[in-house]
Amino acid sequence: MTATPEAWPRPYWQPSEETVVLYFYVFGRFAVDLAIPAARYASRGLPEGVELQRFAHNALRGWEGYPLKGALGELLQEDAPDAFDRARAAPDVLVIRGELPDRDSLDYLRDTLGVLAGLLDVGGSAILDPQILTLFDAEGWRRHYLVAGGAPPRNHVLILRNEDDGDGRSHVYTRGLRKFGRPDLSFRRVPDAQAGQAGLLCERLVELAALGARFVEGQPLEVDGLAGGLVAHPSGSLDDPRFNNTHVAFDWPAQAG
Template identity: 60%
Template sequence: MSHPIPFPAWQRPHWQPNDEEIVLQFYVFGDFKPVRVPSAPYGSDGLPEEVELSSHHHSSLREWDGYPLKGALGELFENDSPEAFEKAVAAPQVLVIRGRFKDSPDTGYLRDVFGVLAGLLDIGGVAILDPQILTLFDAEEWRDRYVVKDGAPLRNHVLILRDQEEDSDRLWIHTRGLRKFGRPDISLHDVPPAQVDRAGTLVQRLMELQALGARFVDGQTLDVDGMFGGLVAELGGGYDHPQFNNTYVAFYWPGHE
């Protein structure tokens, strides 16, 4: 067990009210002691009322259509995190945590849920799956990433991906996980390979602005230093979108013929 470090509840200084919901979902694998979850040392008052926790025997959950450790997703987690995958598969119990919240000017909801997740690792949890960022952590990896003095960087809560555009040498930089903040994911298309580092920094900055409460509107122009004409926001997507499982705000790098 690591020494508890309280999670902060960040204010969102750029917060603008938004009709979209904040969505959280986690799977915690382990063999849990029948005791109260020690979340208070992590600054958590326990799970918010909007959050549901369900406990499952792992053997029964394996039959569920949405079981995340089988099929293509299971192969992804096994390849990316073989040690965590082995621990998760061997665990006799699985706790599923799900919650939906109205948009909020602070992240107290995230502090409370993460405090419970940390507490569960202290009483028998061996792995945590965050399906929104397609990542399976063993207990030590999760603590190293999130149980950090003054809170983990916002970047740690969101996945930034780079893919090749179809029929082009240009790149697509995009995020997953901004549903945790009730915001659309970022999608930046047509990035020239020579500009990939600059584009990655830009996407991270846009992600952080949204996590801190900013929002974009359809057709909004975004001025970028050194970029003629800037970027124009295009809103789309939805929770059933295959790449994002979320709404998205798309931008296109200028100058693509």
């Protein structure tokens, strides 16, 4: 059965020179002649610029970038032990990867997610999204992403919190907005008592960015209950390991908290 694709618009889209990056590993056992029922999920197939490569799992285990070993492997095993065991045991690995110019709709994401869903129907047992450091088993991925009308942008992005300078303040930031061709978000020196507020603000700004909004240098951001608001400062590089992306920095007011 074929579902009719519905447009995924970006109502706040502003053109940019940013690049959309898609990157997924699908672990499983797949037929030699692989037929992907992507149309079942309203997908037209992988967008131009995104490719699928197939590997025997054993051929990847010694690769320096193999994601199930090292620090990332330890993190994935701790966070999702069942999915990790399924991924490790899978004989095949499919890598979906590509870069696209920024665009005014999210149809590319709809189509890619449809391919991923189809792969779970024909032998996939786990999907790794390295941009958000998350490994899903098949059912977990379906629950997270196969949402009527499309999963909310928050589901595609990781929001993290780390201690910042050890004085009762936190660094609240995101990973994953490269999937939308947007810099990630960084809130430095947030009082621990306001970290929850910063997390909720991240969620709102993630949705705006995913739907196309951009922040420019010096752009003010008013925040309810925060005197003086915040100011945007685009910063960083794509090689920054914390974000795997550029980011927009917002310094929390010194008097807050």
